[in-house]
Amino acid sequence: MIINRLKYIKKSLVLFLSYMKDYRVYQNASLIKKHEDVEGVHSLGLIIRLYHTIEKGLSVKERRYEFSMDHIELLQKKMMTYCGDKNEPHFLSAFKTLGIYFSIHEKIECSKRFNAQARIFENLKKKYGKTEIGGGTKSVKKVEYPNRIETIEILKKRHSIRDYDGEFLIDKQDIIRVIDLAKLCPSACNRHAIKIFYSLDKHKNSEILKYQNGSRTFRDNVPGLLIVASDLRYQEGVEERNLGYIEGGIWLMSLVNSLYLNGFGSCVLNWCVSPSHDQDFKTAFGIPEYYQISALISFGKQTEDQKVPYSIRCKSEDFIEKVEL
Ligand SMILES: Cc1cc2nc3c(=O)[nH]c(=O)nc-3n(C[C@H](O)[C@H](O)[C@H](O)COP(=O)(O)O)c2cc1C
Structure with missing residues (x-):
């Protein structure tokens, strides 16, 4: 009885200390100033969030003139003082979006506050000139879906694959193709603050996977490995403290689907580890602390025939619950 109680207290304490460690990492890395x-x-994280709200405002059918002036002011201030790479796509897209924002006001009489910002934009224009990058809004058509049933059937045939053709060589371009599709997933404020660390060396993968407890039976034959991590430096304040894992989860599924559609079998590998294990791993493979790992993905060409766990699913009704007022 007493032993059980002590074990419980010990576990609670370890849990508390683990949260403290997560707190310290988040406090150091994220945007809380x-x-x-x-x-x-x-600053770039903030610029992305701000210009994305302008993009959203521009896409609203019945928008007000001079909308989001607070955001415009802060955005332009941040852009004028930005010390990072001015050719960064988001920075240029922010500039493009501002151009569209000011151009829709051209033929109307605006407030002093607006005109002051328009003058600041003229200065930004002198600095950055023209950009070919997209920004603002784009038109989308309702998608016609001739192969809906076929697509559903293809998606139903995806399974986690753990047995790979060890002879098939994967190259970096394969990963780029996979990312080309995976990156189309949604992301809060379109920040996509994600980094995919990769390795295409079977021996190295076996070493990396020694840190992962769910790959013991197949870790020596993993041709491709992805480590999906969120960049905490882009997360803002208290409210976004769990966003890294949400974004990581969305990217994981998008990568799994893209790998599948690009002809690779894959398996998500949990990263349910203690803070000290996480730190040891990052130190061993040179991953900075501000990358929050969501999970790993092993992948490769699927062998001809193999058995996979049955992995049943509950009834779809069991997943849902109506929200009562
Ligand atoms: C977050 C997460 C962690 C997982 N970790 C492991 C793992 O460590 N080892 C493993 O063999 N499979 C792992 N899986 C794969 C699951 O076992 C698998 O997705 C589940 O059984 C459903 O089967 P299916 O993917 O074939 O449909 C993981 C899946 C997810 C989403």
Whole structure:
């Protein structure tokens, strides 16, 4: 009885200390300073969030003139003082979006506050000139779906694959093709603050996977390995403290689907580890602390025939619950 109690207290304490460690990492890495004071990568994260709200405003059918002036002011201030790479696609897209914002106001009489911002934009224009990159809004057509049933049947045939053709060589271009599709997944404020660490060396993968407890039976024959991590430096404040895992999860599924559609079998591998294990792993493979690992994915060409766990699913009704008012 007493032993059980002590075990419980010990586990609770370890849990508390683990949260403290997560807290310290998040506090060090994320954007929790006053918006006025943020710089570098943090500043880019803020710029992305701000210009994306302008994009959303521009896409609203019945929008007000001079909408989001607070955001415009802060965005332009951050862009004027931004010290990072000015050719960064998001930075240029922010510039493009501002151009569209100001152009829709051209023929109307605007407030002093607006005109002051329009003058600041003229200065930005002098600095950055024209950009070919997209920004603002785009038109989308309702998708006609001739092969709906076929697509559903293909998706139903995806299974986690753990037995790979060890002779088939994967190259970096294969990964780029996979990312080309995977990156089309949704992301909060379109930030996509994600980094995919990869390795295409079977021996190295076996070493990496020694840190992962769910791959013991197949870790020596893994041709491709992805480590899906969120960049905490882009997460903002208290409210976004869990966003890294959400974004990581969305990317995981998008990568799994893209790998599948590009002809690779894959298996998500959990990263349910203690903070000290996480730290040892990052130190061993040179991954900075501000990358929050969601999970790993092993992948490769599927062998001809293999058995996979049955992995039943509950009835779809069991997953849902109506929200009552
Ligand atoms: C977050 C997550 C962690 C997982 N970890 C492991 C793992 O460590 N080892 C493994 O063999 N499979 C792992 N899987 C794969 C699951 O076992 C598998 O997705 C599940 O049984 C459903 O089967 P299916 O993917 O074939 O439909 C993981 C899946 C997810 C989503």
